[in-house]
Amino acid sequence: MMRRSTVTEEELVRSAVARLRAGILAIVCGLLAGTGLFVATMWLVLQGGKNVGQHLSLLRYFLPGYSVTWSGALLGFFYGALFGSLAGGLIAWIYNRVVDLRHPRKRTG
Amino acid sequence: MTKTIIIGAGPAGLTAAHELLALGQSAEVYEKDAVVGGISRTAEYRGYRFDIGGHRFFTKVPAVQDLWEEVLGEDFLERPRLSRIYYNDKFFDYPLKPLNALRGLGLIEAGRVGLSYLWAQLVPHPVEDNFEEWVSNRFGRRLYEVFFKTYTEKVWGMPCTEISADWAAQRIKNLDLFKAVKNAIIGAAGDQEVITTLIGRFHYPRLGPGMMWERLAERLEASGTPVHMETPVKRLHHRDSRITALTVETAAAGGEQELQADHVISSMPLRELLSSFSPPPPTEILDAANRLRYRDFLTVVLIVEREEVFPDNWIYIHSPEVRVGRVQNFKNWSPEMVPDTSATSLGLEYFVQQGDDLWSSPDEDLLELGAREMGVLGLVSASDVVDGTVVRMPKAYPVYDDAYKEALALIRGYLASFPNLQVIGRNGQHRYNNQEHSRLAGMRAARNVGGETHDVWAVNVEQQYHEEGVDSSRRAGDRLTPERLEQPELDELIRQAFARFDPVALGSALGSVAALILLSSTVALLLEGGDPVGPTLSLLGQYLTGYEVSWTGALVGFVEAGGLGFGLGLLMAKLINLLVGAAESSIRRRLEISEVFDPLSVGEP
Structure with a gap:
């Protein structure tokens, strides 16, 4: 479309590439994963029954000590927060490195 | 000397x-x-005192504002602004507000506006030489017909197809998304005067x-x-x-x-x-x-024996059945524009050409026309008009023709x-x-x-030149320096707020992490051993072709999870960018409407 661009800010804004804040993404992912695993575990515990959470408890192969119990929910929160924040931080770190490679920052001033 | x-x-x-x-x-x-x-x-x-037009005093330049205040002192009033559009027997807020416009237009008309907007986005005019093409490309043909065509043609006295697109482009030149967002931010603080293109208050001399x-x-x-x-x-x-x-x-x-x-x-x-x-x-x-051509202007001033007529400072008249283009209510600009508070003076503005039928009409005929048109619009009954006068102003506006x-x-x-x-x-x-x-x-x-x-x-x-001194957050006695220091930081913040995600980078990040998670999970199970090894995780093989909990499967899973993660990240970034772009366009479009729509406003930046 042959529109006349007269707005320089438009170009400036559209050329800006977002960066991720690794710390913030780590905290957010950590909290989400930790809370998610805690709630999922508690949900199964509260439901009760035979072989409580037989599938979710398979996570014990990756998270030593984890089980679908009250104490397992707390431990699950810890593991979820730990691995979630690691994943979040890693995603942000990789994203920012790739952005830096593809869009080198211009020196200003 | x-x-x-x-x-x-x-x-x-x-x-x-x-x-x-x-x-x-x-x-x-x-x-x-x-x-x-x-x-x-x-x-x-x-x-009865009246303007030739309606001249708000509105500047972003501290030196100009200081001079105005110095010259007029207490006589420099700050007044609220209300201006609406009158079309099809209804009032529309100006600047246009989506919900208000929707209510006024009705569902069917609003649907037509929406569809023509979509059509304009899909199949725009390839070249924007004239005003009609320029506006239609941005707002759709139907919105152009409702809110731009009649009024603009009244004002300039020629078809919109003969008005250069430059005129509209100049109105929005350097139109600043940053300022709109800043106004939203600073306005929310509520303790600072905000000067914007959508100004809600303005200064005006007492007389x-x-x-x-x-x-x-x-x-x-x-x-x-x-x-x-x-x-x-x-x-x-x-x-x-x-x-x-x-x-x-x-x-x-x-x-x-x-x-x-x-x-x-x-x-x-x-x-x-x-x-x-x-x-x-x-x-x-x-x-x-x-x-070089000029547009001339005449005001028919009607003295109306009513204390209140309408609350607006002025009304844009889009109704094609009358020739009046804008109606000023001078009393609402400053109460002292009328000598008697029980009466109101209205300025009916006609955009004319020297020598045309209106320009040449006797004053009595123009006064009668004005009173009749007010009656047609239902704003004032002709019997309420007790007196009036006519003022002609040649060369009021330079014409931007081809x-x-x-x-x-x-x-x-x-x-x-x-x-x-x-x-x-x-x-x-x-x-x-x-x-x-x-x-x-x-x-x-x-x-x-x-x-x-x-x-x-x-x-x-180059509006930037004089807007460098933007005084949007100035308090009495302050000089410019603090605002200037803050300006780049705020600009940078706004730029960040509308920054796009890099789809490849987000794809790479999510892909890498997904691949690592699956690889490490598979390796962990393989090291743990057992018979069978990782039957549950192996179920992923239903989604990842060839994946199983084995050393080969670990590599296959690494590649496939990486690919899926990459695709997911790419899509996420594109979706986010689409939404951010839509938000940005929405703000920009509202600004454009306000700038282009008000062709004769004086005092607009």
């Missing part, structure tokens, strides 16, 4: 004179009319805009800078690319006087300026000047060969300047006489 002759006692000329006075330079102002202020004057009829120029003229006279009224400049004499003298017509019958000048600052219309050159300019320059650009370029080139002549003001530059632009051009011209080098033509073109 050098002597400067200033032609015209409008906002530009008087400001130039005031600035020269401040610089200790000698100047004289010559005005052909009997009233100062140019189109920003205030006329009076039996104690109308003419009060400002009358006071300034008095001040100039008192300080030894004469303002000669009813003294038109007849000829500008030039030699060796310099204006050497001017001939003015004096009060004495047939009397003329020749004035020597070191510098000349002119705000007279370019056509008149060039035709008064002695010797005359080349024929091609005179022809170019004659190609020919003006080339003609103006030729004229500018020619005038540039006279280093001691500067042209300023709306008609002086044949540019749709508002008061602020005119005053800035006047200030710059005066400073150029004082030895500085400013481009007076750059006013109203």
Whole structure:
């Protein structure tokens, strides 16, 4: 479309590439994963029954000590927060490195 | 000491004179009319005062604001603004608000507007030469027909297809998304004055805009800078690319006087300026000047025996069944514009061409037309109109038609060969300047006489120049420095808020992490051992072809999870960018509507 661009800010804004804040993404992912695993575990515990959470408890192969119990929910929160924040931080770190490679920052001033 | 002759006692000329006075330079102002202020004057009829248009005082330049406040002091009122559009027997908020417009238009019409907008986005005009194409491409043809076409054609007196797209483009030149967002942020703080294109309040002299120029003229006279009224400049004499003298017509019958000048600052219309050159300019320059067109204006003032008529300062009349374009309610600009609070004075504005049927109509006929049209619109009953008058203002607006650009370029080139002549003001530059632009051009011209080098033509073109001093958060007594330091930080924050995600980068990040998670999970199970190894995780094989909990499967899973993660990240980034872009476009479009829609507003940046 042959529109006349007269707005320089438009170009400036559209050329800006977002960066991720690794710390913030780590905290957010950590909290989400930790809370998610805690709630999922508690949900199964509260439901009760035979072989409580037989599938979710398979996570014990990756998270030593984890089980679908009250104490397992707390431990699950810890593991979820730990691995979630690691994943979040890693995603942000990789994203920012790739952005830096593809869009080198211009020196200003 | 050098002597400067200033032609015209409008906002530009008087400001130039005031600035020269401040610089200790000698100047004289010559005005052909009997009233100062140019189109920003205030006329009076039996104690009712009214504008030629409606002149809000609104500046982003602290020096201009300071001068206004200094000149008028307590008489410089701050007034609320309400202006709406009247169309199809309904009022619409202006600036347009989506919900209000939707309610007013009704569902079917709103649907048509929406569909035509989508169509314009899908199949826009490939070339935007005229106003119709320009607006339709941005807002859709239906919205253009409802809110732009009738009014714009009333104003300019020609089909929108003959109005240059440049006019609209200039209105939104440097239109600033940043400022809109800043206003949202700063406005939310609630403790600072916000000056925006969508201004909700404005300043206005207690007795109308003419009060400002009358006071300034008095001040100039008192300080030894004469303002000669009813003294038109007849000829500008030039030699060796310099204006050497001017001939003015004096009060004495047939009397003329020749004035020597070191510098000349002119705000007279370019056509008149060039035709008064002695010797005359080349024929091609005179022809170019004659190609410049102007739009003229007349106000039918109706005195209505009602305390309240409508709450707006002015109303845009889009209804095609009447010829009136805008109705001012002067009492709402300042209560002291009327001598008797039980009455109201309305200014019905007709955009005309000198010599056309309206311009040539007797005042009585125009008063009758005005009263009749108010009745048709249902705003005022004809029987409530008790008196009225008519004011005609020639050359009120320069016309941006197909020919003006080339003609103006030729004229500018020619005038540039006279280093001691500067042209300023709306008609002086044949540019749709508002008061602020005119005053800035006047200030710059005066400073150029004082030895500085400013481009007076750059006013109203490079808005950035004078918006550097944006005073959106200034408090009394503050200077600019703190705001200037904060400005880049705020700009950067806004830029970050609308920054797009890099799809490849987000894809790479999510892909890498997904691949690592699956690889490490698989390896962990393999190291743990058992029979069978990781039966549950192996179920992923139903989604990842060839995946199983084995050393080979770990590699296959690494690649496939990486690919899936990459795809997911890519899509996420694109979706986020789409939404961010939509938010940004929405803000920008609202700004564009407000800028383009108000073709005759004076005081808009």
